[in-house]
Amino acid sequence: MGTVPLLTDAEADPAARAEFDDIRAKRGTDYVNNFWRALAHDPALLAATWERVQAVMAPGALDPLVKELVYVAVSTANGCGYCVHSHTAAAKAKGMTPAMHGELLAVIAMAAQTNALATALGVEIDERFKA
Amino acid sequence: MGTVPLLTDAEADPAARAEFDDIRAKRGTDYVNNFWRALAHDPALLAATWERVQAVMAPGALDPLVKELVYVAVSTANGCGYCVHSHTAAAKAKGMTPAMHGELLAVIAMAAQTNALATALGVEIDERFKA
Amino acid sequence: MGTVPLLTDAEADPAARAEFDDIRAKRGTDYVNNFWRALAHDPALLAATWERVQAVMAPGALDPLVKELVYVAVSTANGCGYCVHSHTAAAKAKGMTPAMHGELLAVIAMAAQTNALATALGVEIDERFKA
């Protein structure tokens, strides 16, 4: 299915397999999810994406769970079903409770609604909101 | 500008003006931003939106600042310039530091990128990501 | 401004000018709006677009005003400020009252909200909704 087949370890090029191994080691699991198996057709793109995901999602000024919530929000607005599923699972793994999930959905829905209203009304940006 | 004029207090219908007053009281400021002045053409829609925003953005299982970060993320993915500006300002007012802002942008950009990759690859959802 | 200059009648190629004249005649106004002046850089694309707009927006099983409301809705969801402005103006010219405008906005906002919820929840399509 998909526009490229998902590559097994045996089918993947050694450079891609090395990334699979790194994903397994860093995540402490044997499971490599479909996104990486699809990206493995282009080992350089796989490596660049995996490296950048690690840097961006690491703890910093924002908590890793907060970053996952933001990821789910963007994925929802972009209509990416795969990403919504994988990052909702990641958020649960990092501690998102059902109550947090419910509030996240409510904020996403609220924003979608006021985004539409502001666009349909063509509202000009208030001077005080400009940096 | 916009598709409707922004209503001043004098121009707004009493029902809309009552909402303006409530916004002022709840936010502790005299300033009513353009979004509400545009919505004031439909006092019922203004009231329903303002009431729901308060319920959704109140402290709960998620912190109000986290909710603003999610709001900025959705507004960015939906391409709503007004909303990006107003909620970035709100996030700053609730304590978003420049370092947090930088990390928020990095996560939004990361998500936008992997959303596009997952969609272009037509990646099937892993069974383990389904609830 | 824009990515191409807006062409005046004098600057436009005769094929584009003929389309401008047809727009004026069919709409009963001397004014040719910016969209057509930008498209005039490619007279074939201008002609194909203008011809198709007329066919699609003509009265049929749906009323021309209903078609404009749908146009505003799509333009809002796609975040096209130009299109939101031009088709809101067209809808007003075809009889959209302030009350209708308010209800249109409320439906657009409602749909945006439930679209986000259905996507974030990954809701499967009910068998009975499939044709």
Added chain:
Amino acid sequence: MGTVPLLTDAEADPAARAEFDDIRAKRGTDYVNNFWRALAHDPALLAATWERVQAVMAPGALDPLVKELVYVAVSTANGCGYCVHSHTAAAKAKGMTPAMHGELLAVIAMAAQTNALATALGVEIDERFKA
């Protein structure tokens, strides 16, 4: 499937079950569609959404069928497959004929096309389109 399981009546919390009953009563059917069963994980969000949908979709200055057409249009532009299916079914139930469906699709497609052209050309909004 989905990011949360669909709750049966037996699994749903009494507050959610009361909403299911209200949906059944107001719609005159025993069937509660998947969207509400997914939302039932957060009874307060379910109640707020159902209440607002009823208010917004009720007859008013716009006909309920026109509101469904607008809903389908927004759902299409937002790429929400679930919503396109459920509101196309609702529109048919409210009287959308095949000819109306065909014209609706043609308007949505026309708008999508000119939205893209206006954005790619960066067309400035004509003064006369500003309120």
Added chain:
Amino acid sequence: MGTVPLLTDAEADPAARAEFDDIRAKRGTDYVNNFWRALAHDPALLAATWERVQAVMAPGALDPLVKELVYVAVSTANGCGYCVHSHTAAAKAKGMTPAMHGELLAVIAMAAQTNALATALGVEIDERFKA
């Protein structure tokens, strides 16, 4: 499935069947893909869409393969799974190699990322980028 059934040759109206035959003849294949079978419910919309696709995708100042790459890019950004699949297949048929596919994905992902950054930062357009 879908919001309309896919029409077989026997079910399609003669006007739609004539379009199916034209698609077969022009493409040198007996296979008519699902998109056209769904559109066949409105023969006029089917005819207008098929005619326009041929004109737009024909060789011209841009190579047909380049046009398919652009088509895949737009379909990805719009989150249209059907279109991503059909145009990725078309691009492969017109000579897209795995290396070209990989680079296409990398550009699409890069653009999605900087689109999000520019929107979240509210960057003003440089004077030199305006025509």
Added chain:
Amino acid sequence: MGTVPLLTDAEADPAARAEFDDIRAKRGTDYVNNFWRALAHDPALLAATWERVQAVMAPGALDPLVKELVYVAVSTANGCGYCVHSHTAAAKAKGMTPAMHGELLAVIAMAAQTNALATALGVEIDERFKA
């Protein structure tokens, strides 16, 4: 304007200024456009973005001009006005003629239109389009 001020060379941190200098050197121009000046608030994000843009947009299996056309297409579909302007300018600088621009717009508009139709019809992906 924007959600952050654009940093001049004097205001930017030395790490960001080093990126500005690299942009100038690699592009053979003194001009650093607004996108980079906005990103300069987070020198690490600026560096990561600039480094990745260079890798992705370099000549490879696809020509640099083709990559710019794809970039314009994605930016249009995402509704990013800044990106549409900057990459249309870049495409012109790399040799996009008015005829190529016209055809690019026609393909983008065609894709937007059939994306909407495929989504509204809920067309199932043909088996032969799956890899």
